[in-house]
Amino acid sequence: MKESERQVQQITPKSEDFSRWYVEIVQKAELADYTPMKGMMVIRPHGYAVWENIQRSLDSRIKAAGHVNAYFPLFIPESFLKKEAEHVEGFSPEVAWVTVGGKEELEERLAVRPTSEAIIGHMYAKWIKSWRDLPVLVNQWANIVRWEKVTRPFLRTTEFLWQEGHTCHETAEEGEAETLKILALYRDFCETELAVPVLTGRKSLSEKFAGASMTYAIEALMSDGKALQMGTSHNLGQHFSKAFDIKFEDRSQTLQYVWQTSWGMTTRTIGALIMVHGDDSGLRFPPRIAPVQVVAVPISIGNWKETVLPVAQAAVEALRGLGLRAELDAREEATPGWKFSEHEMRGVPLRLEIGPRDVKAGQAVLVRRDTGVKETVPLAALPARVPALLDEIQAGLMAQARAFLEANIRDASDYATFKDILENKRGFVRAPWCGDAACEARIKSETMATIRVIPLEDKDAATDQPCVACGAKGQALAYFARSY
Amino acid sequence: MKESERQVQQITPKSEDFSRWYVEIVQKAELADYTPMKGMMVIRPHGYAVWENIQRSLDSRIKAAGHVNAYFPLFIPESFLKKEAEHVEGFSPEVAWVTVGGKEELEERLAVRPTSEAIIGHMYAKWIKSWRDLPVLVNQWANIVRWEKVTRPFLRTTEFLWQEGHTCHETAEEGEAETLKILALYRDFCETELAVPVLTGRKSLSEKFAGASMTYAIEALMSDGKALQMGTSHNLGQHFSKAFDIKFEDRSQTLQYVWQTSWGMTTRTIGALIMVHGDDSGLRFPPRIAPVQVVAVPISIGNWKETVLPVAQAAVEALRGLGLRAELDAREEATPGWKFSEHEMRGVPLRLEIGPRDVKAGQAVLVRRDTGVKETVPLAALPARVPALLDEIQAGLMAQARAFLEANIRDASDYATFKDILENKRGFVRAPWCGDAACEARIKSETMATIRVIPLEDKDAATDQPCVACGAKGQALAYFARSY
Numbered sequence: 001m002k003e004s005e006r007q008v009q010q011i012t013p014k015s016e017d018f019s020r021w022y023v024e025i026v027q028k029a030e031l032a033d034y035t036p037m038k039g040m041m042v043i044r045p046h047g048y049a050v051w052e053n054i055q056r057s058l059d060s061r062i063k064a065a066g067h068v069n070a071y072f073p074l075f076i077p078e079s080f081l082k083k084e085a086e087h088v089e090g091f092s093p094e095v096a097w098v099t100v101g102g103k104e105e106l107e108e109r110l111a112v113r114p115t116s117e118a119i120i121g122h123m124y125a126k127w128i129k130s131w132r133d134l135p136v137l138v139n140q141w142a143n144i145v146r147w148e149k150v151t152r153p154f155l156r157t158t159e160f161l162w163q164e165g166h167t168c169h170e171t172a173e174e175g176e177a178e179t180l181k182i183l184a185l186y187r188d189f190c191e192t193e194l195a196v197p198v199l200t201g202r203k204s205l206s207e208k209f210a211g212a213s214m215t216y217a218i219e220a221l222m223s224d225g226k227a228l229q230m231g232t233s234h235n236l237g238q239h240f241s242k243a244f245d246i247k248f249e250d251r252s253q254t255l256q257y258v259w260q261t262s263w264g265m266t267t268r269t270i271g272a273l274i275m276v277h278g279d280d281s282g283l284r285f286p287p288r289i290a291p292v293q294v295v296a297v298p299i300s301i302g303n304w305k306e307t308v309l310p311v312a313q314a315a316v317e318a319l320r321g322l323g324l325r326a327e328l329d330a331r332e333e334a335t336p337g338w339k340f341s342e343h344e345m346r347g348v349p350l351r352l353e354i355g356p357r358d359v360k361a362g363q364a365v366l367v368r369r370d371t372g373v374k375e376t377v378p379l380a381a382l383p384a385r386v387p388a389l390l391d392e393i394q395a396g397l398m399a400q401a402r403a404f405l406e407a408n409i410r411d412a413s414d415y416a417t418f419k420d421i422l423e424n425k426r427g428f429v430r431a432p433w434c435g436d437a438a439c440e441a442r443i444k445s446e447t448m449a450t451i452r453v454i455p456l457e458d459k460d461a462a463t464d465q466p467c468v469a470c471g472a473k474g475q476a477l478a479y480f481a482r483s484y
Numbered sequence: 485m486k487e488s489e490r491q492v493q494q495i496t497p498k499s500e501d502f503s504r505w506y507v508e509i510v511q512k513a514e515l516a517d518y519t520p521m522k523g524m525m526v527i528r529p530h531g532y533a534v535w536e537n538i539q540r541s542l543d544s545r546i547k548a549a550g551h552v553n554a555y556f557p558l559f560i561p562e563s564f565l566k567k568e569a570e571h572v573e574g575f576s577p578e579v580a581w582v583t584v585g586g587k588e589e590l591e592e593r594l595a596v597r598p599t600s601e602a603i604i605g606h607m608y609a610k611w612i613k614s615w616r617d618l619p620v621l622v623n624q625w626a627n628i629v630r631w632e633k634v635t636r637p638f639l640r641t642t643e644f645l646w647q648e649g650h651t652c653h654e655t656a657e658e659g660e661a662e663t664l665k666i667l668a669l670y671r672d673f674c675e676t677e678l679a680v681p682v683l684t685g686r687k688s689l690s691e692k693f694a695g696a697s698m699t700y701a702i703e704a705l706m707s708d709g710k711a712l713q714m715g716t717s718h719n720l721g722q723h724f725s726k727a728f729d730i731k732f733e734d735r736s737q738t739l740q741y742v743w744q745t746s747w748g749m750t751t752r753t754i755g756a757l758i759m760v761h762g763d764d765s766g767l768r769f770p771p772r773i774a775p776v777q778v779v780a781v782p783i784s785i786g787n788w789k790e791t792v793l794p795v796a797q798a799a800v801e802a803l804r805g806l807g808l809r810a811e812l813d814a815r816e817e818a819t820p821g822w823k824f825s826e827h828e829m830r831g832v833p834l835r836l837e838i839g840p841r842d843v844k845a846g847q848a849v850l851v852r853r854d855t856g857v858k859e860t861v862p863l864a865a866l867p868a869r870v871p872a873l874l875d876e877i878q879a880g881l882m883a884q885a886r887a888f889l890e891a892n893i894r895d896a897s898d899y900a901t902f903k904d905i906l907e908n909k910r911g912f913v914r915a916p917w918c919g920d921a922a923c924e925a926r927i928k929s930e931t932m933a934t935i936r937v938i939p940l941e942d943k944d945a946a947t948d949q950p951c952v953a954c955g956a957k958g959q960a961l962a963y964f965a966r967s968y
Binding site: 042048070071097100127132142143161 | 517519520521524525526527528529532533535536552553554555556557558559561564577578579580581582583584585586587593594596603606607610611616622626627629631633642643645817
């Protein structure tokens with residue numbers, strides 16, 4: 001390939017300016033684009049195809065865990081948002097308000113949903129009467145609006161897409177079990193489908209969802225050393241059921257408030273795919289989530305349309321017959337070299353090259369996007385080799401990401417080390433913390449790092465060491481990081 | 485079954501009060517519910533499962549026709565809506581406006597999308613440069629808000645869900661071909677999946693989409709004799725490309741405006757399923773779209789849990805293994821009779837009954853929801869018989885709906901007959917029309933009927949008869965009806 005054909009030359013190297021690299025990839029790979037409205041993006045077909053794969057896979061997991069989908073209104077009356085005190089305080093600075101409908105000023109402002117606990121809580125109060133109606137296990141796929149000041153495509157946008165689960169249970173124990181079950185489901189989804197390893201645990205109280213008793217999260221490490229929250233699962237306790245009067249007659253005919261959970265994952269996961277797996281040549285999508293898993297590029301020399309093209313077509317058809325997302329790039333206006341770069345940039349995990357000599361030899365060349373390694377495979381062996389290679393690529397990306405994560409979890413027992421790691425190495429710092437919110441706030445203001453998770457395992461959580469920042473008695477080992 | 489167990493007694497008979505019957509079914513079958521906000525509904529899990537089936541099936545057809553999905557912003561700046569004169573005039577009375585974001589008044593009001601031509605047009609102008617970029621074949625699944633005065637669940641709601649296709653083409657002919665291709669796709673979808681036969685054709689100019697050159701529609705007949713528009717496909721010509729400056733360099737290096745189409749189907753199709761197929765006992769879902777296709781009800785007598793239940797479970801598992809949506813209703817707190825009524829009301833196409841005697845005889849009873857006909861089938865024959873019966877039910881519902889439609893298309897050559905049919909028989913009236921909008925408006929004000937479609941076939945469209953209302957020279961045979 002001529003260097004002049006490399007469209008990736010147009011992308012700023014990752015090591016030079018990570019933020020610029022990210023924004024350029026998003027646009028050049030046509031994942032998303034800016035609109036004239038601040039913070040609102042268009043998810044273009046190549047990006048939306050990733051979201052469709054995420055949706056299909058996550059939705060089937062959510063359903064297999066017993067949940068059903070529903071759809072609640074986009075708007076929430078202002079008075080509803082105000083019913084749960086912490087909730088309104090947390091969300092009201094971020095709300096977009098509808099004040100005019102048709103030609104008329106509305107009597108009450110309507111919030112464009114920043115999350116749906118309030119409207120769903122109102123409906124649950126109407127529907128739930130008895131313990132026989134429980135558990136209620138409902139999920140919704142929807143768009144969400146939060147008026148953000150600083151935005152970045154996929155990572156933080158005024159409008160984003162997500163799923164939000166909202167469940168009701170008879171007992172506190174069942175609510176907690178559901179919260180942790182979803183946390184595990186999210187972790188499995190991220191690691192299996194996205195090849196993104198995560199840390200799991202609870203948030204500190206200052207980082208929890210506005211209105212929750214406890215927030216649990218999964219956190220991933222981006223390749224610039226900053227953390228990204230990939231999903232949250234909230235134990236809502238009885239905060240919303242008391243605010244919205246969601247009561248049921250229990251097994252002993254006593255009226256009780258239900259115990260609730262809510263949990264969500266968003267289009268931000270696409271940002272993680274870019275930042276965990278991408279390299280200087282562009283995206284590297286894990287095969288299980290890639291819009292196109294294999295692209296066949298015929299080498300356009302001589303009478304290739306009569307000789308090479310039919311063979312490439314047949315190979316693609318055979319792979320599609322196996323259920324693979326395979327495509328043929330037969331464009332005449334682009335050279336093979338240009339196509340190679342373009343599909344590399346767009347993150348296609350595997351490239352299949354076929355030229356005239358390959359046709360004569362009854363073979364094709366497979367090129368891995370993750371490692372660049374090439375192998376020559378007999379045409380007849382493609383239907384066996386391609387799926388196996390895709391599995392290897394999925395595993396390879398996961399292994400690489402896990403190694404990076406593990407290499408970037410560092411322990412600190414004193415504040416100087418703690419600050420040095422955050423300033424010069426980034427990644428996660430595991431350190432004892434006193435449990436005090438004021439100390440946590442001081443760490444944040446001095447290091448820009450927050451507690452990402454406090455692991456659930458007793459062995460990690462218990463600590464006898466003094467707090468890394470204030471020296472008071474440590475209460476937990478926490479993972480700190482700078483984050484998106 | 486004891487009559488006292490019939491939960492359907494709570495539903496107003498269809499023949500007595502169709503509107504009340506409709507609203508009661510929607511709520512009692514838990515398809516949807518009202519919210520405190522006028523015209524905004526919740527789509528409950530049973531209703532949303534229908535929408536998911538519609539989505540899956542319609543989406544695969546749209547993709548097979550070469551389209552890809554994307555996602556554009558929920559908000560549209562007011563200035564964008566105003567760029568196409570007819571468009572803003574048509575939609576501005578129905579727009580919900582966001583005027584406050586976070587704590588601040590916005591400089592420019594943002595429309596909550598009533599349709600997305602304006603924001604998509606703006607982006608297309610940015611993306612499209614050359615004929616090589618065409619055609620652009622993009623679809624979006626989204627929520628839409630229109631501030632309606634009179635609302636009814638599914639049929640007309642302030643917020644609804646839909647898909648909207650937005651395509652760009654090199655020539656007027658390609659735009660027209662796309663418009664008609666989608667019209668045919670919609671027709672095939674409605675008739676094959678929903679078992680709802682439709683009339684197809686163009687709208688009169690007074691009924692076309694605000695901003696289109698021509699609107700085509702599919703129209704179905706509800707069982708109360710009123711028409712329902714099931715989907716529309718618009719040839720936008722160059723109206724929006726001129727307003728939004730969407731130009732491309734054509735094959736002879738000349739700048740041209742693109743030719744566009746847009747088209748949509750909505751959650752209103754669920755309303756059609758209710759009104760076309762429902763009866764006094766409740767819903768009758770066509771199997772291809774039914775959330776549950778077959779429900780097994782064990783007859784709970786004696787030691788049924790040891791004898792009947794395992795057999796019912798095995799039967800359900802076997803049906804699921806075939807890919808059928810089969811469920812077991814093993815609830816202990818409900819009697820078989822109560823369950824029969826409930827599943828009838830919820831529209832399950834096929835019921836499988838198994839009692840102790842059936843177990844001994846190695847058989848089960850299948851009861852069709854559409855006809856009530858029962859048949860006894862050996863357990864071993866269920867995996868063959870159930871799918872075949874579901875196909876028969878799908879075909880039976882379609883045949884019944886088609887017979888009703890055909891029996892309710894009547895010709896009128898004079899205005900007295902025309903009015904008599906609309907007043908006393910309802911349904912469609914096929915009549916010659918002069919083509920004059922004033923005459924059309926007079927017919928509407930005098931009979932409450934509008935032109936639903938003007939068929940495309942020349943043989944139907946051409947007419948030598950005088951206009952049914954004014955007696956002027958007829959220009960087309962049109963289908964008139966009262967409608968939702």
